[in-house]
Amino acid sequence: MRRIKIGIPRALLYYWYGPAWQVFFQELGLTPLVSGPTGKAILDAGVKTAVDEVCLPVKVFLGHCLTMQTRCDRLLTPRYISVNKDEFICPKFMGLPEMTRQAVGSGRQLIWKSDQHCHWDSLKALPPEIISGFPRNRVMKSLKKAKAALEAYQLLMQGGLLPAEAEAALLQGRTPERTEGGPLIGLIGHPYCLYDAFINLGAVQLLQGQGFKVMVPEMFPARQITMELRNLSKPLFWTLGQRILGTFRLMWEKGVAGVVYLSAFACGPEALISEMVKRESKAKGLPLLKLDLDEHSGEAGFITRMEAFLDLLKRKRGYSCV
Numbered sequence: 001m002r003r004i005k006i007g008i009p010r011a012l013l014y015y016w017y018g019p020a021w022q023v024f025f026q027e028l029g030l031t032p033l034v035s036g037p038t039g040k041a042i043l044d045a046g047v048k049t050a051v052d053e054v055c056l057p058v059k060v061f062l063g064h065c066l067t068m069q070t071r072c073d074r075l076l077t078p079r080y081i082s083v084n085k086d087e088f089i090c091p092k093f094m095g096l097p098e099m100t101r102q103a104v105g106s107g108r109q110l111i112w113k114s115d116q117h118c119h120w121d122s123l124k125a126l127p128p129e130i131i132s133g134f135p136r137n138r139v140m141k142s143l144k145k146a147k148a149a150l151e152a153y154q155l156l157m158q159g160g161l162l163p164a165e166a167e168a169a170l171l172q173g174r175t176p177e178r179t180e181g182g183p184l185i186g187l188i189g190h191p192y193c194l195y196d197a198f199i200n201l202g203a204v205q206l207l208q209g210q211g212f213k214v215m216v217p218e219m220f221p222a223r224q225i226t227m228e229l230r231n232l233s234k235p236l237f238w239t240l241g242q243r244i245l246g247t248f249r250l251m252w253e254k255g256v257a258g259v260v261y262l263s264a265f266a267c268g269p270e271a272l273i274s275e276m277v278k279r280e281s282k283a284k285g286l287p288l289l290k291l292d293l294d295e296h297s298g299e300a301g302f303i304t305r306m307e308a309f310l311d312l313l314k315r316k317r318g319y320s321c322v
């Protein structure tokens with residue numbers, strides 16, 4: 001019997017939940033099909049279909065959906081509004097399934113939700129087609145495996161692996177070769193800005209190529225980030241923003257030479273966080289380079305600014321790396 005293919009767009013919260021989603025569908029006997037890395041065709045498709053006001057990461061998400069919809073039977077469109085108590089992701093995530101339906105013109109969506117009343121790993125968060133189409137025991141068992149996969153994935157990243165490396169180690173048993181050493185540099189931003197090498201013009205590889213060891217937010221446990229922010233006069237209720245500010249502080253404590261902040265142009269929640277990060281960078285004397293990503297980001301200008309910043313760090317600290 002032909003196995004049903006579930007399309008999973010490699011965009012937005014894929015970089016946090018992708019391995020768990022794949023394990024869940026596999027355990028149910030379905031075939032998860034993850035879209036390929038972002039490229040020009042995907043970006044162009046998303047830009048063409050989205051309204052202008054939408055941020056770059058959402059356009060990229062729509063591009064992935066458009067380019068993979070004919071290869072799958074169902075398309076996963078998560079509605080992850082909240083993944084932690086009293087915190088929220090971003091208003092754009094609320095209407096993501098509707099935006100996708102509008103863009104893709106397909107009713108073959110699987111909407112997996114997570115909000116204040118039902119966490120992503122609960123039965124009622126799952127797409128109704130899954131709940132009604134499979135025995136409850138089997139669904140619960142698959143959810144349990146997905147949750148364990150997520151925990152293992154997070155532990156691998158906290159052990160120093162980048163998300164793509166952790167995913168390969170978890171799902172394919174491929175352990176990456178580690179090249180130790182090099183001065184530490186922080187890279188902060190939303191996961192879909194940091195780990196999509198097409199939209200950030202290969203930022204991680206560029207930093208590594210210059211001899212730096214890259215630290216990213218996913219290398220810190222959530223509870224450590226919460227502790228780090230406990231002295232804020234008012235708690236931040238954007239989960240993604242908390243990660244940025246909390247890990248900026250933790251990276252400073254770890255002695256990074258500087259921090260590169262990749263932000264999505266036209267991102268509402270980031271307007272506040274980026275201001276807080278800038279102020280803290282000044283107060284701590286920690287060099288910060290903030291780069292905005294949009295569909296018009298030019299490679300030459302981006303790389304020149306990044307290289308100038310790295311040269312400055314090397315001179316300031318007397319590093320002799322490449």
Ligand code: SF4
Pocket residue numbers: 055056057058089090091092093190240264266267268269270
């Ligand atoms: S947090 Fe910002 S970048 Fe992310 S989806 Fe929302 S508006 Fe877009």
